[in-house]
Amino acid sequence: MEEAWLIPALPAAAFVILLLFGKYLPRHGDWLAIGAIATSFVLFFFVLADLLDDMVGTEFDKALGQSGIEWVSFGDFELRLGFQVDQLAIVMLAVVTFITLMVLVYSTGYMKGDPRYGWYFAAISLFAAAMLTLVLADNFLLLYAAWEGVGFGSYLLIGFWHEKRSATEAAKKAFITTRIGDVGLLIGIILLWREAGTFDMSEIFEFAESGGYSSEYLTMAVLFLFAGAVGKSAQFPLHVWLPDAMEGPTPVSALIHAATMVVAGVYLVARLMPLFAAADPIALNVVTAIGLTTVMMSATMGLVATDIKRVIAYSTINSLGLMMVALGSLSVSAAMLYLFAHSFFKALLFLSAGSVIHATERQEVSELGGLARRMPVTAAVFAVGALSMAGIVPLAGFWAKDEILNVAGDSQNFVVYGFLMLSVFITALYMTRVVILTFLGEPRDREAHQHAHDAEPVMTLPLLLLAGLTVMAGFVVFDGVGEALGFPGGIGEFVFLEGPEAFHFPWDVAVLSTLSAVAGLAGGFYFWSGAAEPARRAGELFRPAYEILKRKFFMDDIYQWAIDRVVLAAGGVIAWFDRNVVNDTGVDGSARLGVFAGFGMKFLETGKLPNYALAIVTGVIVLAIVFMVVRV
Amino acid sequence: MIPIENFLVLSGILFSIGIYGVLARRNAVLIIMSVELMLQAVSINFIAFAVYLHPEQFTGLIFAIFVITIAAAEVGLALGIILRIFRNKGTANVDEVDMLKW
Numbered sequence: 165m166e167e168a169w170l171i172p173a174l175p176a177a178a179f180v181i182l183l184l185f186g187k188y189l190p191r192h193g194d195w196l197a198i199g200a201i202a203t204s205f206v207l208f209f210f211v212l213a214d215l216l217d218d219m220v221g222t223e224f225d226k227a228l229g230q231s232g233i234e235w236v237s238f239g240d241f242e243l244r245l246g247f248q249v250d251q252l253a254i255v256m257l258a259v260v261t262f263i264t265l266m267v268l269v270y271s272t273g274y275m276k277g278d279p280r281y282g283w284y285f286a287a288i289s290l291f292a293a294a295m296l297t298l299v300l301a302d303n304f305l306l307l308y309a310a311w312e313g314v315g316f317g318s319y320l321l322i323g324f325w326h327e328k329r330s331a332t333e334a335a336k337k338a339f340i341t342t343r344i345g346d347v348g349l350l351i352g353i354i355l356l357w358r359e360a361g362t363f364d365m366s367e368i369f370e371f372a373e374s375g376g377y378s379s380e381y382l383t384m385a386v387l388f389l390f391a392g393a394v395g396k397s398a399q400f401p402l403h404v405w406l407p408d409a410m411e412g413p414t415p416v417s418a419l420i421h422a423a424t425m426v427v428a429g430v431y432l433v434a435r436l437m438p439l440f441a442a443a444d445p446i447a448l449n450v451v452t453a454i455g456l457t458t459v460m461m462s463a464t465m466g467l468v469a470t471d472i473k474r475v476i477a478y479s480t481i482n483s484l485g486l487m488m489v490a491l492g493s494l495s496v497s498a499a500m501l502y503l504f505a506h507s508f509f510k511a512l513l514f515l516s517a518g519s520v521i522h523a524t525e526r527q528e529v530s531e532l533g534g535l536a537r538r539m540p541v542t543a544a545v546f547a548v549g550a551l552s553m554a555g556i557v558p559l560a561g562f563w564a565k566d567e568i569l570n571v572a573g574d575s576q577n578f579v580v581y582g583f584l585m586l587s588v589f590i591t592a593l594y595m596t597r598v599v600i601l602t603f604l605g606e607p608r609d610r611e612a613h614q615h616a617h618d619a620e621p622v623m624t625l626p627l628l629l630l631a632g633l634t635v636m637a638g639f640v641v642f643d644g645v646g647e648a649l650g651f652p653g654g655i656g657e658f659v660f661l662e663g664p665e666a667f668h669f670p671w672d673v674a675v676l677s678t679l680s681a682v683a684g685l686a687g688g689f690y691f692w693s694g695a696a697e698p699a700r701r702a703g704e705l706f707r708p709a710y711e712i713l714k715r716k717f718f719m720d721d722i723y724q725w726a727i728d729r730v731v732l733a734a735g736g737v738i739a740w741f742d743r744n745v746v747n748d749t750g751v752d753g754s755a756r757l758g759v760f761a762g763f764g765m766k767f768l769e770t771g772k773l774p775n776y777a778l779a780i781v782t783g784v785i786v787l788a789i790v791f792m793v794v795r796v
Numbered sequence: 797m798i799p800i801e802n803f804l805v806l807s808g809i810l811f812s813i814g815i816y817g818v819l820a821r822r823n824a825v826l827i828i829m830s831v832e833l834m835l836q837a838v839s840i841n842f843i844a845f846a847v848y849l850h851p852e853q854f855t856g857l858i859f860a861i862f863v864i865t866i867a868a869a870e871v872g873l874a875l876g877i878i879l880r881i882f883r884n885k886g887t888a889n890v891d892e893v894d895m896l897k898w
Binding site: 774 | 815897898
């Protein structure tokens, strides 16, 4: 596992080379970025083989295969920076390297002719390097640095078309919103370090298990850490940045805002599960509550969004919320299974939506429609992704979602379970809606429809690969499949917290969830097929509810109000204080005081030697007297 | 042996005379002479304490020799400066040499 550091190092090297020499390379060096990530993807298999050799039923937090360097050491404090490969990291490595590779290949078609083509590949390489470092980090400091690195990469790529004002606004919004969570993450890390005296994760876990932290302290710390995950994984109430982040190029949305970066929060919580488990149960309840709120809000907002990418963005938030609910139910394997499956079908959805946008240059579903006839391949793979998202057997989404429903049913109360079932229905409803409005019915924009066609092979090939994986990825739940691939068993026996779990399949959950999903599909066809007359009538009937959803639960308005009234008002007060008190009184005042005092004191400089001599003698005598008085 | 108090009183008297000279005199040459008196008062202290406290060591004596050497060099320098002032201003009265002020 010594070679694990190469996995992030290769994209990082590609970034540096592209940044410096990209202009002089043929094709602006896109092959270099693709080659670097492809090599990382190959290396992943070597690391996986090593890991499978090493692990015999170990828990993931028992650091398997650490390697690293001593960074600084002062006093008895040592800071090691290192990489660690375990089951969690392996799942993420698979997802990140593979999806990045697919997205980069796709981008060679999608971004063709863009004036900043080379910079695009450089920025994605930077992002991939940061993301892979985040995945492999064995201590909180490196993790935090990489965490900010992916945030920065995301900022660069959302604002990639920075000629568009909306893109720069979205980039700023994403960066600042996630930063709010990141402050919590940093505070949490400092809290953990303050008691344990180390940043090393496995040492901190041991410290927590041996009762080093008091229960309240640990609960507070993990809730701060969770704030970071809330920001990064777009959970309520910091979810507002993700729909706006769709201003970036669509492959970027697929990579960063669906498959990799946004699941970093889920990954963080999964990695810290031993701490959550050791803390007060209230911490896990908060995770569940936030996740469930996110699921319900995003699912309902997805019903009324009109931008095809935004609908998928809401479905991403929906999925992230589901993963959080799984983690809140203390099930790392369910969350990681969903993460694994989700990355394939969500990247597929985004990339095929990208093909639609590429072909029609339209994003609003009101201008699309009837595209299935023009782009059959795209329509087919999009439908596969949508069905997977809706949770139709036997696609990946079905197995993953069922696993979550399963653990939620076991460890949560029936309210959570009921809401999750409802969310399955709504998810199916809005996924059907977006499929119907985009690909079925009559074209609403003749001109766009005329020119639409399936994308070139370099873009279609990743779509087909992802579609294949969307069909198959879910089968990793079966113990037989896992054993055939060389794993100890299904994913439950590979990624786990408390003990390996063999695959089991409760029929009641599966039947219930399938019924909800099918009801959603049927409802979607009823509401939106043809002229979508029932949908309009429903919108009229529930106008206030429709308005609330349309306005995104007023979250953006609340934030805007808070920024205008609270932040800017407070900023005004601080600015006044800074201008008048700090600057005019403090800085300028001290300067003026110096000038004034200097003017007054300069008359002491008479230039006459006897005066100086007298001053010296007087001074010495005074000092001597003071010395004697004080001393005796 | 002469008691050490005698030397200390002598050096105290010399030092005070020196201070008086520095403060009261206006002629630069006389001020330098007064400074020399103060230096020699210090030298006397050095020698007296050296002999009384550590007769086997020469530290104090060597200090006195250093003081004498440096005083000689200092006088040479100071007299040179005073000569230049006298050439330029036609006086060696320190009250009248007060150009270096506000």
